[in-house]
Amino acid sequence: MAATKRLTQRDIARLAGVSQATVSLVLNGAVSAEGRIPQETRERVNKAIRETGYVADPVARRMAKGLNRILGVFTYEPAFPSAQADFFTPFLLGIEEAAQELGYDLLLLTGAAAGAQRKIFGNNTRLRLADGCLVLGRQFDRDELTRLVAGDYPFVAVGRRDDAGGPVPYVGGDYASGTAALVDRVRALGHTRIAYVGPASGAESTFDRWAGFSGAIAGLHLVAHMPDVAQPANETLDGLVASGATAVFFIELADAIQVETLARQRGIAVPEQLSIVVLGNHIRAEQTGRRFTSFSIPREAMARAATQMLVRRVEHDEPIQQILLPCEPLEGDTLGPAPLTKPKTGP
């Protein structure tokens, strides 16, 4: 550090023998100065800039102009730590790509002090440094969301969000339709007795799956619904067997994996005796050997679309929009035709 003081337009002006204002005008190719500054003067200024390597201070720029070409990214959980990494990576990937294309940089908001639950609004909120902000995470803070909606700061949520004192701008995945499509598939394969493992309410993404499910099961019998997240796998499997379900829908891949493993141990063939469907292409699915029938979540596309929407909101004050991207079915090997007899366990 030390030595070289920060270069300013004044320095350039001095070198070029003009005023600071002229430097600014040359730099910004201001329309109002079109044809007002002769090539010769521009040259002198540009020469000085080139020789010194001057770069305009973006802070001052933002101060004067109000915009920054910076997008904030707020994640309600740390973006990188490995447990979460797989969750956020595709989103961040899409955001980064879109931001780069649009000429924006990204400000990763690390949120509140370590340990505490992350908060967008703190005493020290640096949010406003960015022109607008993308919000993502599994667990949103509803109060903060309300405040964001009420405020005049442009933001877009990645993932559908319920109204919070007003409509929330978002780009989400159409889990409801994705789920419904899977239900139709199950029905077409002759299943009549189905089960659902996972809660029916809670986060929007959970609710949407259940909504899609319950809206599509006409003609089918929901013989078991196990909302308990913490329930041990063998109890779940017991319940499924007892219910006589021939196809089960899981919200959580982890649950599905455990139950499938257990089923195999007990000699219950999947999908011959029991079909399993998972609601969403959870990451790491490929690491489990078994390819579960599911639907895709277009995470990268969601992130790209959200970024573009945010930029439109920032630049053109576009009104609030809510977009759901389709979730295409994913072939797997855990959904088959309904068995002629119910699955049975040993003695």
Add this chain to the structure above:
Amino acid sequence: MAATKRLTQRDIARLAGVSQATVSLVLNGAVSAEGRIPQETRERVNKAIRETGYVADPVARRMAKGLNRILGVFTYEPAFPSAQADFFTPFLLGIEEAAQELGYDLLLLTGAAAGAQRKIFGNNTRLRLADGCLVLGRQFDRDELTRLVAGDYPFVAVGRRDDAGGPVPYVGGDYASGTAALVDRVRALGHTRIAYVGPASGAESTFDRWAGFSGAIAGLHLVAHMPDVAQPANETLDGLVASGATAVFFIELADAIQVETLARQRGIAVPEQLSIVVLGNHIRAEQTGRRFTSFSIPREAMARAATQMLVRRVEHDEPIQQILLPCEPLEGDTLGPAPLTKPKTGP
């Protein structure tokens, strides 16, 4: 958007019946105003702040104070696209953690426009928005590095870097010692004829490995050095066999994998007939079935240390430091005692 104008200290001042300066003093608990502003006045100001939800504009703040609590992160390759993701993730993880602890946000610089090679210095450089910056990537641009070193902008490189018109502040991994330790291990296991696959120069990380290697092979015979990166695996293996080497050092995990696979096909047992050592715990190593003997690269720790160093440089103008973190040996199953006879292939 629309409506609500941005709140300023002046608004708060008006509400509280004080001056803007007083608001600022209350907000910052300035030492110079210690005991100069009575509790009663503070209350009035704080009340107005609470009621309006005022938050100081970070841009103006930076403007006035010169600091922003923002760290720039410049990656010479896109940070997220999946091919790179595994490379950058541990670094970003460490940076994010450290930044959050220290109360800094991160500015992810997307660099030049899409397609073009990324540049730190461009017309659009918003780098200076950050108080300082971390630079990472496989391929550094030497000219840019020189310029950074020459400038007064605080930065720290993740990974050792050669001088560039002056010493470069960095936190790197001690690949030289890590490599040397592996050489010692190989020697201790009775090997005398060894080979090295990978270039001896190029990036600092490459050079360091070779330096550690060549500095530690006293008493051993380097019977083959194959610097060619693009060489087909069977040629490499042919060369190794011809040389009579009993232990090979690989810079690239990919090369090691190919050669090991080929060796198995040819009936050359690893490590019974040929020991393989890889210089660094490359990511995805665990996916290859074989656990290669190697050394660990403390990526997360490097990133954390670099972040902390950068903050010290920003806040306290700490002089340039260069730190190498130890790379501990990693047990694997590809290094064994030297065979009594040279490995032989069939007729």
Add this chain to the structure above:
DNA sequence: ATTAGCTGCTAATACGCATTAGCAGTCAAG
């Protein structure tokens, strides 16, 4: 009574840039 010191506050300024109003000079038309 003067000085010194304290309290409680404010005016003024700097930070680096963008932007606007407008000045001085030239030149052509009237």
Add this chain to the structure above:
DNA sequence: CTTGACTGCTAATGCGTATTAGCAGCTAAT
């Protein structure tokens, strides 16, 4: 010779904050 239009530039201002100098009023000490 005046007017107006145009050229080439600059002075001045604002953005929202932090910070410093310092003012006014008061008390206590000299």
